[in-house]
Amino acid sequence: MKVRELMTTDVITVGPDFSLKEAARRMLDAGVSGLPVTDEGGTVIGIITEADFVAGEADRRAKQRAGLLRFLVNRQEIPTGERKVGDVMTRDVITVGPDVDHAEAARIMERENVKRLPVVDGERLIGLLARADMLRAFTRADQDIIAEITDYVMTSVLWLDPAKVQVESVEGNVTLGGRLENRSDVALLLELTKRLDGVASVTDNLSWEYDNTRAESTSLPPGFHRPNW
Secondary structure (H helix, E strand, O other): OEHHHHOEOOOOOEOOOOEHHHHHHHHHHHOOOEEEEEOOOOEEEEEEEHHHHHHHOOOOOOOOOOOHHHHHHOOOOOOOOOOEHHHHOEOOOOOEOOOOEHHHHHHHHHHHOOOEEEEEEOOEEEEEEEHHHHHHHHOOOHHHHHHHHHHHHHHHHOOOOHHHEEEEEEOOEEEEEEEEEEHHHHHHHHHHHHOOOOOOEEEEEEEEEEOOOOOOOOOOOOOOOOOOO
């Protein structure tokens, strides 16, 4: 699944000249903990998060990591003065393109220890991918999973007759039953099914007519790629 299928396109942003108090209000109103910072042309030039506010308070509060919400709810002063978003934002922003696979985006989030990734077309912001958005890749409807197994994996990739395999899926737990001609086909069907988005587990109730694995490789077909569903 591509990033463009999961990202939020209605992105709330701030500019570098916004006051910290206005940025805080926008975060609270939207229920988010970070906002992309863009210039007048929509180019991403930074990102501001709760951590940036807290870092600005480090000297006064002995690095106490009080939440942004506490600042406003308790009516404590957010240290604005003449300081703007551009003064505290993170400038080294990690971004992704819309056609990056969601698995790669997840690896970037994990490696860089970030909760959100601005999605850019060139340098222009077109969306935002948060960790919560990634969950949608793993909450697909069972009928969609079954359709991908039968219509894509079996028919388009492996050239197998879908009528020979019974496919069931309950909350992403897939069961495959039936009898195929070659053992290698069974191995490939199981392996490719495990790799599909939304598949939590695969139960193998398949059998085969001929054990051809000694003569043939069961490596994945060259050029195998996910479809754009």
